[in-house]
Amino acid sequence: MTIMIIQGPHAPARSISGEILVHLQQLARAAGRTLELCSCSGLREFVARVRAVQSHRTEFMLLDPGELAQQVNEHPESGLGEALDNLSTPYIEVHDDSDDTLVPRDCWHNTPAATIIIHRDLATSYRIGLRIALKQLQNKNEQNP
Numbered sequence: 001m002t003i004m005i006i007q008g009p010h011a012p013a014r015s016i017s018g019e020i021l022v023h024l025q026q027l028a029r030a031a032g033r034t035l036e037l038c039s040c041s042g043l044r045e046f047v048a049r050v051r052a053v054q055s056h057r058t059e060f061m062l063l064d065p066g067e068l069a070q071q072v073n074e075h076p077e078s079g080l081g082e083a084l085d086n087l088s089t090p091y092i093e094v095h096d097d098s099d100d101t102l103v104p105r106d107c108w109h110n111t112p113a114a115t116i117i118i119h120r121d122l123a124t125s126y127r128i129g130l131r132i133a134l135k136q137l138q139n140k141n142e143q144n145p
Helices: 018-030 043-052 066-074 080-085 122-143
Strands: 002-007 034-039 058-064 091-095 114-117
Touching (some): 002 043, 002 122, 018 122, 114 122
Parallel strands (some): 058 091
16 A cells, blocks of 8 residues: 655755655555655645545545645635545655745634644654554554454
8 A cells, every 4th residue: 555745846955855865765665555745846846736635545645735735825715625525545744944845724624634844854853743643544454454
């Protein structure tokens, strides 16, 4: 089963490196999971990727809106809230700046299992988010063998 990272655009200096991605994939593989990255260049694509997540294939999602957070917060009509509400897959938000967090609206029903913000350290945010996801999946498997 898969853990999906859906990532919005980042400035090159704030982007996740290939080395960090390989390390995250190794952590997931050691826990019997695969990790996939979907990088999105704009808000429309980001919302479409969230809508396309299928719970039979994706067990958990790490959601990193990057530079799109401000657009999402300014344009609730973008559909991200609706896409998250229809999501049956649990997710964790990961950030490297508190200004990039998504502000849930009163109408949003599906909120993240956690929001991880490590100032100026996206790689650590991802590592913590992945470890939380893996722990929750392990607990779920132990409860439902």
